[in-house]
Amino acid sequence: MALLPLESNPDVMNKFIHLLGVPEKWNIVDVYGLDGDALAWIPRPVVALILLFPCSDKFYEHAKQEAESIKEKGQILSDDIFYMKQYVSNACGSIALIHSIANNAEKLELQDGIFKTILKDSKNLTPEQRGEMLLKVNSNSEAYKLIAAHQELAMEGQTEANPDEKVNHHFVAFVEKDGHLYELDGRKDFPINHGPTSQDTFLEDAAKVCKAFMERDSEDINFTIMALTQSE
Secondary structure, three states: OEOOOOOOOHHHHHHHHHHOOOOOOEEEEEOOOOOHHHHHOOOOOEEEEEEEEEOOHHHHHHHHHHHHHHHHHOOOOOOOOOOOOOOOEOOHHHHHHHHHHHOOHHHHOOOOOHHHHHHHHHOOOOHHHHHHHOOOOOOOOHHHHHHHHHHHHHOOOOOOOOOOOOOOEEEEEEEEEOOEEEEEOOOOOOOEEEEEOOOOOHHHHHHHHHHHHHHHOOOOOOOEEEEEEEOO
């Protein structure tokens, strides 16, 4: 199954998360720079950072080395981290939003609706089983409603969407959980722990990781960064 790719467009993404039950005081906003002055303009608190980046050979080589190192040395992994695998093509935008919302559900004070039900139903599932939820859908399931919302909003984007066209960019989410900074990418074998952080330093710490992505592909300028932040 292939979905229409979701645009890195805050207006589209905000419609999506509010449809899923995120209160309207929380919004996705563009991040225009990663230095201190640019980050200072972003409303606080920031509970998630979403990065859209090019899928280059350098990225895949780094991801392979990173995974091998973690398998050899191990890493701290919070029991409370919500992580799901990506099995549906072009679903990375929605999965990045799911990771951002699910790992901050209490802070966001999720309203009753599609996403709260999905979270409840998937609480005790494995990352693989969560990913399969988006494959095994019927017209009465909450997962079906989520996919339908994704498809509808993907068509609102400014670029013409084609589910069969090869997409060369990928969304990942960064969140703070139990004092650590996690990169959540449904195509990887597991979450990536990028070290200690706090609610107060999360934005700056996540920005450093985003900079590393950009430095690995310094000849490519096609990066987009957005933050999930409280606007009131």
